[in-house]
Amino acid sequence: MGAFDMLGIAGSGLATHQTWLDAVSFNIANVNTVRSTDEDAFQAQFVMAEAVPDGGVEVSGIALGDPEGRMVHNPEHPLADEDGYVRMPDVDMASQMSQLVMAQRGFQAQAAVIRNAQDVYSSALSIGRNA
Numbered sequence: 001m002g003a004f005d006m007l008g009i010a011g012s013g014l015a016t017h018q019t020w021l022d023a024v025s026f027n028i029a030n031v032n033t034v035r036s037t038d039e040d041a042f043q044a045q046f047v048m049a050e051a052v053p054d055g056g057v058e059v060s061g062i063a064l065g066d067p068e069g070r071m072v073h074n075p076e077h078p079l080a081d082e083d084g085y086v087r088m089p090d091v092d093m094a095s096q097m098s099q100l101v102m103a104q105r106g107f108q109a110q111a112a113v114i115r116n117a118q119d120v121y122s123s124a125l126s127i128g129r130n131a
Helices: 007-030 093-130
Strands: 045-051 056-065 071-072 085-088
Touching: 007 045, 007 093, 045 085
Parallel strands: none
Antiparallel strands: 045 056, 071 085
16 A cells, blocks of 8 residues: 555545435435326435445446335325326435435545545655755
8 A cells, every 4th residue: 555545545435425425415305306107206316336446435336216106195286197196206314314424424534534644644744844
């Protein structure tokens, strides 16, 4: 492991957590998206990550939730079918909020690693200048 590998590894974690935060935010923003019954429901996004052989992590893909969603009886809605149903996403808000907290904490931890590494490298450079 080289002297600056820590920054690359933490940077890859930071980027992955940012993608995770973006996906969870998108899911939360669309939790009440209503569609007609002849359309697919909003599909939640789930970030898939994998380890990189030389250290770090990368986003390997985005999995999508169930396009069937759930049928909700809401006859007053303008998109309701003749039976009064609309299609809602099958997004569990409690799960999304838990995911949001985990992604935030991971992002904060990666940012702290980068800050600490920068401080260490800066201290090492200042020691070299004073010698």
